[in-house]
Amino acid sequence: MTPPLDTTNSGVGLQVRGLRKSFGAQAVLQGVDLEVRPGEIFVIMGPSGSGKSVLLKHLIGLESPDAGEILINGEPVHAAALAAKYRMALVFQSGALLNSLTVGENVGLYLTEHRLKSPEAIRQIVAEKLEAVGLAGAMDKMPGELSGGMKKRAALARALVIEPQLILYDEPTSELDPLSSIVIAEEILELKHRIRVTSLIVSHDRDLAFGVADRIAFIHEGRILIVGTPDEVKRFQHPLVQRFLHADFRRAP
Amino acid sequence: MFQNIGEIALLFWRTLCALPFAWRQRQKVYDQFFEIGNASLLMVCVLSFFIGAVIALQTGPVLVERSLSSAVGGIVGISIAKELAPVMMAILIAGRIGSAMAAEIGSMRVYQEIDALRTMNIDPIHYLVLPRMLAIAIALPLLVVFAILVGWFGGAVIAEANSRIGVPFQAFFSGLRDIVEVKDVANGLFKSFCFALIIGSVSCHQGLATLGGPRGIGRSVTKAVVNSIVLIVIFDYILTRFLLK
Numbered sequence: 283m284t285p286p287l288d289t290t291n292s293g294v295g296l297q298v299r300g301l302r303k304s305f306g307a308q309a310v311l312q313g314v315d316l317e318v319r320p321g322e323i324f325v326i327m328g329p330s331g332s333g334k335s336v337l338l339k340h341l342i343g344l345e346s347p348d349a350g351e352i353l354i355n356g357e358p359v360h361a362a363a364l365a366a367k368y369r370m371a372l373v374f375q376s377g378a379l380l381n382s383l384t385v386g387e388n389v390g391l392y393l394t395e396h397r398l399k400s401p402e403a404i405r406q407i408v409a410e411k412l413e414a415v416g417l418a419g420a421m422d423k424m425p426g427e428l429s430g431g432m433k434k435r436a437a438l439a440r441a442l443v444i445e446p447q448l449i450l451y452d453e454p455t456s457e458l459d460p461l462s463s464i465v466i467a468e469e470i471l472e473l474k475h476r477i478r479v480t481s482l483i484v485s486h487d488r489d490l491a492f493g494v495a496d497r498i499a500f501i502h503e504g505r506i507l508i509v510g511t512p513d514e515v516k517r518f519q520h521p522l523v524q525r526f527l528h529a530d531f532r533r534a535p
Numbered sequence: 536m537f538q539n540i541g542e543i544a545l546l547f548w549r550t551l552c553a554l555p556f557a558w559r560q561r562q563k564v565y566d567q568f569f570e571i572g573n574a575s576l577l578m579v580c581v582l583s584f585f586i587g588a589v590i591a592l593q594t595g596p597v598l599v600e601r602s603l604s605s606a607v608g609g610i611v612g613i614s615i616a617k618e619l620a621p622v623m624m625a626i627l628i629a630g631r632i633g634s635a636m637a638a639e640i641g642s643m644r645v646y647q648e649i650d651a652l653r654t655m656n657i658d659p660i661h662y663l664v665l666p667r668m669l670a671i672a673i674a675l676p677l678l679v680v681f682a683i684l685v686g687w688f689g690g691a692v693i694a695e696a697n698s699r700i701g702v703p704f705q706a707f708f709s710g711l712r713d714i715v716e717v718k719d720v721a722n723g724l725f726k727s728f729c730f731a732l733i734i735g736s737v738s739c740h741q742g743l744a745t746l747g748g749p750r751g752i753g754r755s756v757t758k759a760v761v762n763s764i765v766l767i768v769i770f771d772y773i774l775t776r777f778l779l780k
Contacts, residue, residue, distance in 0.1 A: 344650050357619065371654060380643070392655045395662065397559075406690035437651075 283441040293480030294355045294368055296341065301350035302334060312335045312504035313350070323474055323481040325491040329526060330502035334484040335375070338450050339500070341482065342372050354448065371441035377396045377433035377454040379425040379440070385412070386421035389440045412441040414467055430457040438469065449473065451483040455490050463490065470494050473535065488527060539740065539762070546664065546743070547736045553658070553665045560666045571632050575678060578631070579624060583682035586619050587594030587611060594706035595693070595700030607700065608707035611690035611713025616715055620627050620682040620721045622771055625730035625773070628675055629763035637759035640742025641752040658744065658780030668735040675731035676724045683720060687711065716761050722778045729774055735762045
């Protein structure tokens with residue numbers, strides 16, 4: 283449990299080359315190639331079941347690929363020293379808060395376990411981060427007392443405490459009301475400007491993607507169909523991408 | 536079960552390697568220790584009293600009929616200290632604490648809490664396994680000390696109260712002192728220490744290996760208890776054979 287070295291404050295670059303992953307007979311990732319530049323907000327969009335979350339797990343080392351490689355600043359993601367060298371955080375779709383700890387203990391867990399600050403300083407940082415995500419006063423609550431959206435915001439506060447160089451978001455606005463979604467989107471942009479973090483967001487929230495992304499990748503059946511700026515993706519004439527971007531429920535007359 | 540033994544041994548080795556970090560986890564060790572003691576002490580006392588009573592009831596009349604009443608205390612004492620207290624308490628703790636460990640860690644695995652720890656560069660072995668292993672390795676031998684004392688007391692009460700035995704309290708303990716040596720109690724405690732490591736390793740491994748949802752957690756709990764008990768019985772023979780030398 284070596285705490286990461288605080289050598290740099292800027293975001294890291296991420297390269298994915300020929301990533302393949304199958305679960306049994308099901309090929310989930312079929313040769314994914316990506317490059318995320320340091321400090322940019324990169325959104326991966328795609329329909330449900332297209333391999334977005336599996337790709338995310340590979341990026342932070344929670345899954346091992348069948349083939350291909352993932353490099354962070356040119357170093358393989360599975361290198362033993364990598365986690366000790368760079369600060370990375372993943373905001374889980376479910377929040378993944380530890381149910382046996384209070385919200386405050388969850389948010390301060392990284393600092394507590396790595397003994398990076400005194401208990402008083404940790405409490406102060408936790409209070410600041412919880413306030414930043416609109417959860418002031420929730421410090422002593424248990425995760426079970428929070429709604430789905432509040433859990434997600436607490437998970438974001440937990441990621442913010444790490445002051446990460448790479449932050450990965452798994453569907454950060456799902457289950458959130460529009461106002462809370464805006465809070466999350468603003469926080470993502472604020473982080474980019476404040477600590478120049480590299481953000482990689484997996485989402486099918488079009489408003490979020492086109493509102494915050496520097497570049498967007500569209501993934502379908504484990505393959506990247508396009509990588510480009512939001513305008514380039516909007517202009518991309520692929521039937522699935524166009525259907526996805528313009529899908530709207532219309533009640534039959 | 537046997538396909539998992541390599542993984543269990545690896546987990547045990549990695550937990551041993553994490554021992555230098557034990558002091559950092561002292562609060563969690565204390566919490567787990569309290570949990571084990573709090574959940575089990577009353578049960579341990581009730582169980583061991585009646586185990587002592589049953590052994591006295593089974594052996595007492597037979598020995599008294601053969602004019603061996605002085606051996607009642609020794610037979611009850613040695614069987615409880617060397618065999619029954621360590622094994623029965625280990626089985627009780629496997630059911631009560633091993634299941635709780637597997638369920639808690641399994642649910643953390645299913646609900647991605649362990650993934651969340653990993654993303655924060657917090658090793659689940661340091662954070663979850665080490666405190667539980669240490670707590671159970673300290674708690675089980677202590678519970679066995681209680682079990683031995685209460686078991687002897689239970690045997691002595693029945694030996695005096697039962698008309699077919701009729702061995703007075705003092706004579707029971709006098710006979711016990713003649714036969715039971717400190718080494719015998721130490722053997723029992725050593726066995727219970729080994730059983731504690733088995734329960735901790737098997738239960739934590741099952742928890743960490745949990746897949747699926749609530750059904751997966753249920754399966755892990757069952758496997759943790761059954762596998763622990765099977766290994767306890769197998770290792771009981773191996774350790775007894777080893778300690779006979």
